Amino acid sequence: xxxxxxxxxxxxxxxxxxxxxxxxxxxxxxxxxxxxxxxxxxxxxxxxxxxxxxxxxxxxxxxxxxxxxxxxxxxxxx
Amino acid sequence: xxxxxxxxxxxxxxxxxxxxxxxxxxxxxxxxxxxxxxxxxxxxxxxxxxxxxxxxxxxxxxxxxxxxxxxxxxxxxxxxxxxxxxxxxxxxxxxxxxxxxxxxxxxxxxxxxxxxxxxxxxxxxxxxxxxxxxxxxxxxxxxxxxxxxxxxxxxxxxxxxxxxxxxxxxxxxxxxxxxxxxxxxxxxxxxxxxxxxxxxxxxxxxxxxxxxxxxxxxxxxxxxxxxxxxxxx
Numbered sequence: 001x002x003x004x005x006x007x008x009x010x011x012x013x014x015x016x017x018x019x020x021x022x023x024x025x026x027x028x029x030x031x032x033x034x035x036x037x038x039x040x041x042x043x044x045x046x047x048x049x050x051x052x053x054x055x056x057x058x059x060x061x062x063x064x065x066x067x068x069x070x071x072x073x074x075x076x077x078x
Numbered sequence: 079x080x081x082x083x084x085x086x087x088x089x090x091x092x093x094x095x096x097x098x099x100x101x102x103x104x105x106x107x108x109x110x111x112x113x114x115x116x117x118x119x120x121x122x123x124x125x126x127x128x129x130x131x132x133x134x135x136x137x138x139x140x141x142x143x144x145x146x147x148x149x150x151x152x153x154x155x156x157x158x159x160x161x162x163x164x165x166x167x168x169x170x171x172x173x174x175x176x177x178x179x180x181x182x183x184x185x186x187x188x189x190x191x192x193x194x195x196x197x198x199x200x201x202x203x204x205x206x207x208x209x210x211x212x213x214x215x216x217x218x219x220x221x222x223x224x225x226x227x228x229x230x231x232x233x234x235x236x237x238x239x240x241x242x243x244x245x246x247x248x249x250x251x252x253x254x255x256x257x258x259x260x261x262x263x264x265x266x267x268x269x270x271x272x273x274x275x276x277x278x279x280x281x282x283x284x285x286x287x288x289x290x291x292x293x294x295x296x297x298x299x300x301x302x303x304x305x306x307x308x309x310x311x
Contacts, residue, residue: 033307038241039254039299047252051300 007045007060014040016063023066030054030062079109079182081132088156089130091204099198107184112136118160118175118183125163125171127185131155134181138173151215152178161205163188164195226308228269232277233306235267236287240296247295254296263294281305 007016013034017024027034032052034040045063049056083100086092092100110129112118118129121140136153150173153159163169167189195201236256244254258266264274278294281287286302288295296302 033300033303037303038237039303041241042244042246042252042254042299044252046250047299050251 007063009046009049009056009060010044012041013037013043013045013048016045020063020066023063026059026062026066030059079132081107081109081184085132085156086130089158091158091161091201091208093204094200095198099194102194103186103190104184106190107186110183110185112177112181112183114177114180116177118177118181119171121171121174123171125160125166125169125188128158128161128164128188128191129175130158130184130186132182132184134183135178136175136181136183137178138175140173158208161188161191161208164191165205167192228267228273229277229280230306230308232263232267232269232274233302235263236294236296237302237306239263239266240299244296248297252299254299256294256296257292258294259292260289 007019013027017035017040024035027048030052032048034043034048037043043051045059046056048054049059081104083097083104086100086103087095092103095103107130109132110118112134118136119125119127131153133155135155136159138150138153138159139147140150141147153175159175160171162172169188191201195205239258240254240256244256247253247255260271260274260278263278264271267274278287278289281302282289284301286296286298286305288297
């Protein structure tokens with residue numbers, strides 16, 4: 001089952017961008033410096049949330065909008 | 079446009095001037111109108127006149143042989159500029175003066191100020207105050223270029239090394255640990271161990287890093303990113 005696409009607070013920005021490449025838009029829109037940052041493989045979504053004061057669940061929800069259609073079906077059927 | 083000599087007292091150099099002196103300067107001046115974007119003088123021209131801006135705004139800029147420009151300062155109303163010809167008779171303007179808005183200025187021959195300086199101590203002090211102010215400003219800018227730039231370079235180097243060889247550390251909040259000595263950081267950033275020590279100690283004071291033997295722990299990764307981008311000022 002492809003349930004791994006659901007994001008976790010301790011996933012790093014690098015992992016998120018690898019899984020959901022299109023979600024970089026969220027980092028840009030939120031005016032974070034994450035896209036292109038050298039520390040992507042260390043910073044977790046929790047860190048991003050704390051640094052930029054974005055509620056964690058909001059951030060995750062926005063990022064998950066970029067889960068490809070096919071995966072979303074699998075997610076909702078889990 | 080008629081200039082009231084007493085208005086000249088608003089020029090810092092003329093603060094202590096007598097009414098007679100002020101009239102003398104006005105009588106020996108030419109009123110110049112300069113359109114927005116036009117020039118009072120160019121870098122390299124003989125410094126035959128100095129100016130007092132009566133209205134508008136101007137800027138002094140310098141360019142290198144490749145044409146790259148640096149803005150040196152903005153000139154506001156009742157500021158004097160281009161006066162170095164009064165001190166050195168063979169001087170050339172070290173910068174170009176360009177009007178940022180439609181400007182009116184009094185132009186007075188440098189030689190006239192030069193002669194007046196011989197018998198008027200207040201003018202000498204006034205000019206010295208102007209010059210020391212400029213020097214202080216330049217020293218500050220020089221320090222910024224020399225030190226703040228190196229801080230950014232070191233921050234970027236540490237971040238690059240972190241991306242390559244750093245290990246995640248810390249609990250909830252992410253920290254990054256690097257097995258590097260100050261010497262390593264100095265070599266990687268093309269600076270000296272003294273500079274690296276100074277910068278790292280400062281960061282340590284600010285709670286950004288913790289350093290030990292052969293070890294740099296980045297406690298506030300985002301703070302370092304901000305320094306590397308020059309956003310922390």
